[in-house]
Amino acid sequence: MDIFIPNSWLKDFLETNASPKDIARYLSLSGPSVEKVIKENNDYIYKVEITTNRVDSASVYGFAREASAILPRFGIKSKLKPLKFSSKYNFFDKVKYLDVSLDTKLCTRFTAVLIKNVTIKDSPEHIKDRLIKIGLRPINNVVDISNYIMHELGQPLHTFDYDKIGKSKMILRESKKGEEITTLDRKHFVLPGGDIVIEDGDGKIIDLCGIMGGKNSMVTENTKNVLLFVQTYNPQRIRRTSMTLAQRSEASILFEKDLDEENVEPAIKRSIDLFEKITKGKAENLILDIYPKPYKTKIIKTSLSFINKLIGESISKEDVASSLKLLGFSLKWNKDALEVSIPSFRSKDINIPEDIVEEIARIYGYHNLKSELMNGKLPEKLLNPPFEFEENLKNILSILGGIEIYTYSLVAESLTNEHSLKLLNPLGKDTEYLRNTMIYSLINAADANNSDDESFHLFEIANIYITKKNDLPEERMMLSGIFSKYQYVKAKGIIETLLKKIRIPYSFEIEDKKEFLPNNRLVIKTGSNEIGEFGTLENGNIYYELNTSLLQKYGNIIKPFVTPFKYPAQIEDISFIFPERTKIGDVMESIKKLDSQISRIELIDMFEKSYTFRIWYQNKSKTLSNIEVENIRKNIISKTMSAFGASVKN
Amino acid sequence: MREEIISLKNEAIAQVMDAGSSNELEELKIIYLGRNGKLTTLIKKLKDIPAADRKEIGILINETKNSLTEIITSKKNKLSSSAREWFDPTIPSIMPPMGNLHLVTKAIKEISSIFEKIGFVRVRYPEVEWDYFAFEALNMPKTHPARDEWETFFVDQKPNDKYGQVVLTPHTSSGQVREMLRVKNPPIRMINIAKCYRRQSDISHVSMFHQFEGLVIDKDISIVNLKGTLDYFARNFFGKERKTRLRPYDFRFTEPSFEVDISCDICNGKGCKLCKEGWLELGGAGMVHPNVLKAGKIDSNKYSGFAFGWGVERAYMMKSGIKIPDIRYLYSSDINILKQY
Numbered sequence: 001m002d003i004f005i006p007n008s009w010l011k012d013f014l015e016t017n018a019s020p021k022d023i024a025r026y027l028s029l030s031g032p033s034v035e036k037v038i039k040e041n042n043d044y045i046y047k048v049e050i051t052t053n054r055v056d057s058a059s060v061y062g063f064a065r066e067a068s069a070i071l072p073r074f075g076i077k078s079k080l081k082p083l084k085f086s087s088k089y090n091f092f093d094k095v096k097y098l099d100v101s102l103d104t105k106l107c108t109r110f111t112a113v114l115i116k117n118v119t120i121k122d123s124p125e126h127i128k129d130r131l132i133k134i135g136l137r138p139i140n141n142v143v144d145i146s147n148y149i150m151h152e153l154g155q156p157l158h159t160f161d162y163d164k165i166g167k168s169k170m171i172l173r174e175s176k177k178g179e180e181i182t183t184l185d186r187k188h189f190v191l192p193g194g195d196i197v198i199e200d201g202d203g204k205i206i207d208l209c210g211i212m213g214g215k216n217s218m219v220t221e222n223t224k225n226v227l228l229f230v231q232t233y234n235p236q237r238i239r240r241t242s243m244t245l246a247q248r249s250e251a252s253i254l255f256e257k258d259l260d261e262e263n264v265e266p267a268i269k270r271s272i273d274l275f276e277k278i279t280k281g282k283a284e285n286l287i288l289d290i291y292p293k294p295y296k297t298k299i300i301k302t303s304l305s306f307i308n309k310l311i312g313e314s315i316s317k318e319d320v321a322s323s324l325k326l327l328g329f330s331l332k333w334n335k336d337a338l339e340v341s342i343p344s345f346r347s348k349d350i351n352i353p354e355d356i357v358e359e360i361a362r363i364y365g366y367h368n369l370k371s372e373l374m375n376g377k378l379p380e381k382l383l384n385p386p387f388e389f390e391e392n393l394k395n396i397l398s399i400l401g402g403i404e405i406y407t408y409s410l411v412a413e414s415l416t417n418e419h420s421l422k423l424l425n426p427l428g429k430d431t432e433y434l435r436n437t438m439i440y441s442l443i444n445a446a447d448a449n450n451s452d453d454e455s456f457h458l459f460e461i462a463n464i465y466i467t468k469k470n471d472l473p474e475e476r477m478m479l480s481g482i483f484s485k486y487q488y489v490k491a492k493g494i495i496e497t498l499l500k501k502i503r504i505p506y507s508f509e510i511e512d513k514k515e516f517l518p519n520n521r522l523v524i525k526t527g528s529n530e531i532g533e534f535g536t537l538e539n540g541n542i543y544y545e546l547n548t549s550l551l552q553k554y555g556n557i558i559k560p561f562v563t564p565f566k567y568p569a570q571i572e573d574i575s576f577i578f579p580e581r582t583k584i585g586d587v588m589e590s591i592k593k594l595d596s597q598i599s600r601i602e603l604i605d606m607f608e609k610s611y612t613f614r615i616w617y618q619n620k621s622k623t624l625s626n627i628e629v630e631n632i633r634k635n636i637i638s639k640t641m642s643a644f645g646a647s648v649k650n
Numbered sequence: 651m652r653e654e655i656i657s658l659k660n661e662a663i664a665q666v667m668d669a670g671s672s673n674e675l676e677e678l679k680i681i682y683l684g685r686n687g688k689l690t691t692l693i694k695k696l697k698d699i700p701a702a703d704r705k706e707i708g709i710l711i712n713e714t715k716n717s718l719t720e721i722i723t724s725k726k727n728k729l730s731s732s733a734r735e736w737f738d739p740t741i742p743s744i745m746p747p748m749g750n751l752h753l754v755t756k757a758i759k760e761i762s763s764i765f766e767k768i769g770f771v772r773v774r775y776p777e778v779e780w781d782y783f784a785f786e787a788l789n790m791p792k793t794h795p796a797r798d799e800w801e802t803f804f805v806d807q808k809p810n811d812k813y814g815q816v817v818l819t820p821h822t823s824s825g826q827v828r829e830m831l832r833v834k835n836p837p838i839r840m841i842n843i844a845k846c847y848r849r850q851s852d853i854s855h856v857s858m859f860h861q862f863e864g865l866v867i868d869k870d871i872s873i874v875n876l877k878g879t880l881d882y883f884a885r886n887f888f889g890k891e892r893k894t895r896l897r898p899y900d901f902r903f904t905e906p907s908f909e910v911d912i913s914c915d916i917c918n919g920k921g922c923k924l925c926k927e928g929w930l931e932l933g934g935a936g937m938v939h940p941n942v943l944k945a946g947k948i949d950s951n952k953y954s955g956f957a958f959g960w961g962v963e964r965a966y967m968m969k970s971g972i973k974i975p976d977i978r979y980l981y982s983s984d985i986n987i988l989k990q991y
Contacts, residue, residue: 024927028927032898052795053900054900235795257795310954311874313872355905358906358907361873370877371878371880373768373879374871379833379836381771387762394751395751401749402749403749404751404755406752406980408981409845410857421816422806423803423804425804426803427851434805446983449985456747456985458983458985462845472780475778
């Protein structure tokens, strides 16, 4: 959470000659991060980021306390000024003006005081000015005091119109499911149950504790007597209610971070002082205070050797002690062993020796520590890591003209197949599903570029997510791509080059599927395993996808070394005319299989129905004679004529 | 003298016409036009000629020289089996279509290679993950307000009794406990790079992005080692002159926790509009919390460790000075954008 702290207000509690710039810089280095210093009129306003664990510094006073611990280490004298109160207060667990029954699991400290005869009007200028600087709108003196104290001390307070509390009685309890309340901002809620609420003597629910008060008991301009109310609540309950009802008030954001019960006392005392001064009301002498488990000093045991081991440097006992004392901790040494007493305001976030190390190290200064790489043994490598292999696929494709693309794996329902994983809380309809296919993402990507007349090839390697029952989905790494305005043979050539480069044996089989033109889709196989697909889509683009882990599994085949043929090949061209719809791939395969002495065959020309093949005849132990070649040729011609209905073109 | 030149010219032309190879032509060139060639010798004699004739003879010699050069060149071009035609080597080339790797791929390649050099092992863990590994095992119980920082996507699937809901992993830290359970006995030096998802979308945030997570666990691992590793990375990735600093922060899964800054390259750390007082925020880091070690079945009395997890896109943009005005451009399909990476 971010809070604003005017420098002038800070100076109420911090005695220092540090400049605002110094305060911002040094606090950021060793404490809460000052994101910005805004100059305004004669003042500076710090925008400070408070982390979840440091709610004790989420106030002007808390920030001053941090500053007083941090600045001396940078050679700047600073002192925290104590809070001042008038001295007439008495705390007691029973008072005449309010009868309370309390569930102490829900409320760890309950204080309240009756202030009579208040006058509701505008706040004085200096209060208004400070509220405006921290981004709040002044309302009236009662509301403003609440906001002022909350900002100054980090403790929310609440005010009731005392005369609206039925029979001056309060029962603080868990809500039952279905109970209802209208809060003072006029919102109506049906409670989920288990929320902290207060019921008055008439059975009305008058407060949704820690979130917002009830409209039925709120202070209005006609209010005469105010019940001032300062509590700490069970943080999990507050968070649950505030999340379920989506009511994130400033108070609830503080309460859910587990506030310090000891801070309640100064908060109610400061508030009474302000009420009496500003509203001219008169507080009762006895303050109601139900506090069944007062703070007992928490002690964390650690040792100098542990501290130095985790920091990585030898910090002297003196430095350890001075850092901790600046923060308000006290310590007891016993040789190496150390006992640290934690003040109440830090007792919620300091729980283990590592927390003590953090406090010492940050005050000592992280910038004062050395910087060294670790020694020690190196871990074992993974057995078959996929990373280099995938990188290689990308390199090959990009060298062959492919442009790599990253598309979102969160897609609309129309861009994925059935049984895709669905999100419970998507950002919108167009990112509601986790895709289980890449095809639609790539079709979309190609379409986004179709105004361009040039041909292009886009590809992507990404996971698709395949639903599994009662388990995490299978994450399948796919290489997919799309060719636009590419010649079919060139696109196919790129994919075959890729397959050859990664040394995977492959074959094609025609098998139709949705999105592809009929008789246009090739299943790519290695042995009997399907590893991918390739073909022309309905829209004319050419799409392919390959499963990268299968490519890696079956690829990288190292063939035994073959001595190159000593005897030269005889090369000749033969032209055939084929009937329509002859699959030339099949023809060439059949010719190649006819004789082991056909070492190579290529299609070198085609025109209408005529196809010219170049054929290499070669024997590894001799030069083939013309007669031998003629015999093979005759065989080729007769088999091709009979199997494919071809005729030889002269 | 004039006759001498003309007959020399005729003799030369006859021999050039007869020549059958370019070697022969080269020799003829030397004989007539070389430093001690026949024509060159005549030029040297020019000074002995009466001044009145000198100009005319000079012109004649020059013409002869030019025409011989031309004849030899043209004969040379006609010669040999290739019967060379005139060729223009300045003609523009035809380039194969130029492909390109995506910026994110380039960044990941660079980041992993820097860490692999100091013994880190790159791993990959689920992008769709159990709540347990994303939060619970990282010391973030269900009700903890710290969870708000991770605006998490939940999957519409029945929760598992042990591991809770299915989430899209909002950070690579989900791999920490998985890595501990895989390795069992330290040393661990992990670099986990993966897609992450968060419910966010504006000019500096996208709902899908990449993170890289470092995790080191061994005996005696300290804050000093974390600083050493971050400095090593910053020097190699961002450049020698860049510095890092640690600031206190709060993460539930590390104690102490830090925010890591890198010195701004625009102003060299002096402070400018693009940075905070000379520093840019890189991301979080910290010493692994004992509860996280415990979840990973590692004895926290024996071992300690550190971890850090940063955005790939963010780090790369801070390095390269590529000023991309809107981070969502990274996931654009526009070729004109993709070709720039």
